[in-house]
Amino acid sequence: MEIITMDQAVSYLNQKVQINAWLTNKRSSGKIAFLQLRDGKTYFQGIVLKEEVGEEVFDTVKGLGQESSLKLIGTVQADERSSLGYELLVHSIEVVGESHEYPITPKEHGTDFLMDHRHLWLRSSRQHAIMQIRNEIIRATYEFFNDRGFVKIDPPILTGSAPEGTTELFQTKYFDEDAYLSQSGQLYMEAAAMALGNVFSFGPTFRAEKSKTRRHLIEFWMMEPEMAFTDHEESLQVQEQYVAYLVRNVIDNCHLALETLGRDIDVLEKYTQVPYPRIEYTEAVQLLKDNGFDDIEWGDDFGSPHETFIANQNDQPVFIINWPRSIKPFYMKVNPDNPETVLCADMIAPEGYGEIIGGSQRIDDYETLAENIKSFKLDPEVYAWYLDLRKYGSVPHSGFGLGLERAVAWISGIEHIRETSPFPRLLNRLYP
The missing domain is CATH 3.30.930.10 (Bira Bifunctional Protein; Domain 2)
Known part of the structure; x- marks a missing residue:
């Protein structure tokens, strides 16, 4: 299986690939989770369906902290709403490194705080x-x-x-x-x-x-x-x-x-x-x-x-x-x-x-x-x-x-x- 970065997605449409990435944010609703991910090259979205990955993996996804590092296997699919034009339909996730209480949250931070970090x-x-x-x-x-x-x-x-x-x-x-x-x-x-x-x-x-x-x-x-x-x-x-x-x-x-x-x-x-x-x-x-x-x-x-x-x-x-x-x-x-x-x-x-x-x-x-x-x-x-x-x-x-x-x-x-x-x-x- 090819290991790619998401900026290469145009060459892998509808194909199963592995992408190594970090979690920047997430939201979940019932049986679906939306993961905001970055792989060092670009930012993209991963879609996790409970029926696709199973309840145990889905629960793991819901508990992931901001900036957790992941290995994701999934299928590249087109997404017109994305500035990139593609997203990843996730089939499986391996947590490489957990992250808890990441100090830079989506809220506003002062310049000195950001420079210290x-x-x-x-x-x-x-x-x-x-x-x-x-x-x-x-x-x-x-x-x-x-x-x-x-x-x-x-x-x-x-x-x-x-x-x-x-x-x-x-x-x-x-x-x-x-x-x-x-x-x-x-x-x-x-x-x-x-x-x-x-x-x-x-x-x-x-x-x-x-x-x-x-x-x-x-x-x-x-x-x-x-x-x-x-x-x-x-x-x-x-x-x-x-x-x-x-x-x-x-x-x-x-x-x-x-x-x-x-x-x-x-x-x-x-x-x-x-x-x-x-x-x-x-x-x-x-x-x-x-x-x-x-x-x-x-x-x-x-x-x-x-x-x-x-x-x-x-x-x-x-x-x-x-x-x-x-x-x-x-x-x-x-x-x-x-x-x-x-x-x-x-x-x-x-x-x-x-x-x-x-x-x-x-x-x-x-x-x-x-x-x-x-x-x-x-x-x-x-x-x-x-x-x-x-x-x-x-x-x-x-x-x-x-x-x-x-x-x-x-x-x-x-x-x-x-x-x-x-x-x-x-x-x-x-x-x-």
């Missing part, structure tokens, strides 16, 4: 849907870059320097010297691009920001491509194509998850159309000032209200391009059309989700980069290897970073980023 909260239909979308974004990322000839490279997590030149780092001891948890793999990806052309990384990064906003995590995953012989304009095109590709694949492959979350697919469809709109930083400042944002001046970074207002002027993600040199990292190339700015862009997601991509063209000239390292008061010895990349066959190159969890939150349409990570690390939360 994150190891169990992951089992809920909403969290299941979010993780399915996260997984699809990761799968589609590998597909997008592999299909375009990029090579996956893994930068180190322990580093001896700060790519962004910030003090918001987790410091540790690396034997007899200081080390830091990586806040970006970018510098190492530049080295990889000089060896392999077009490369990308996908891994954990860490920011010791003491922030409690709905957009911030302490530990998050970054996708960072770096492209040799690539200028800023070419990089922007890759960025918008990549994001549109992610949205397209979630729409096509996660329809049940999107339905569970109540996500409007018509809205998502707009995000699959490229090119995305662009606005110069200088124009964005003027737009804000013209609309009552008196707190912003040229040279200031944008906060959440500023980003949201700019994003709301469009039905798609928007690039804010060419930011002031004074508020951007040391490695960004000066804009030849305005030397007070650099060739960079932040992609701002619609619907108030903020920045999901930051990217730039990198400085490819040795002397310019060496001068920047000094002016930013960084240690030239620490960055000697990075400067070497400009000594031996330097080329124009560009790259960007996408924060996975912010992208998941935006595409899923969920309010808080904490639900996008299986086990989120937040300010004052390291458990479980």
Whole structure:
């Protein structure tokens, strides 16, 4: 007998199969019981008829606790009322693991309670849907870059320097010297691009920001491509194509998850159309000032209200391009059309989700980069290897970073980023 998951039901209609699952809820009426089940892939219904399984098994079914694990043998049958389209007519049940007094009941629970029970909260239909979308974004990322000839490279997590030149780092001891948890793999990806052309990384990064906003995590995953012989304009095109590709694949492959979350697919469809709109930083400042944002001046970074207002002027993600040199990292190339700015862009997601991509063209000239390292008061010895990349066959190159969890939150349409990570690390939360 075939052991299947219920998402394979279309290939087993009217056939007897075994499905291993957990019980999420149940109700019974006289001689019939309706079991709400999940098998790790999807949620589905099992029908238990007393006359089919016998009184002893039926009584066992009525006594099952929420989240009991089961082996079910039954016949797959069509069910037009189900979002899946199928249900299981159960012939026999084996209880694998009993569950009693499961703490997360169908009633409402507070956020702190759910976060304390994150190891169990992951089992809920909403969290299941979010993780399915996260997984699809990761799968589609590998597909997008592999299909375009990029090579996956893994930068180190322990580093001896700060790519962004910030003090918001987790410091540790690396034997007899200081080390830091990586806040970006970018510098190492530049080295990889000089060896392999077009490369990308996908891994954990860490920011010791003491922030409690709905957009911030302490530990998050970054996708960072770096492209040799690539200028800023070419990089922007890759960025918008990549994001549109992610949205397209979630729409096509996660329809049940999107339905569970109540996500409007018509809205998502707009995000699959490229090119995305662009606005110069200088124009964005003027737009804000013209609309009552008196707190912003040229040279200031944008906060959440500023980003949201700019994003709301469009039905798609928007690039804010060419930011002031004074508020951007040391490695960004000066804009030849305005030397007070650099060739960079932040992609701002619609619907108030903020920045999901930051990217730039990198400085490819040795002397310019060496001068920047000094002016930013960084240690030239620490960055000697990075400067070497400009000594031996330097080329124009560009790259960007996408924060996975912010992208998941935006595409899923969920309010808080904490639900996008299986086990989120937040300010004052390291458990479980």
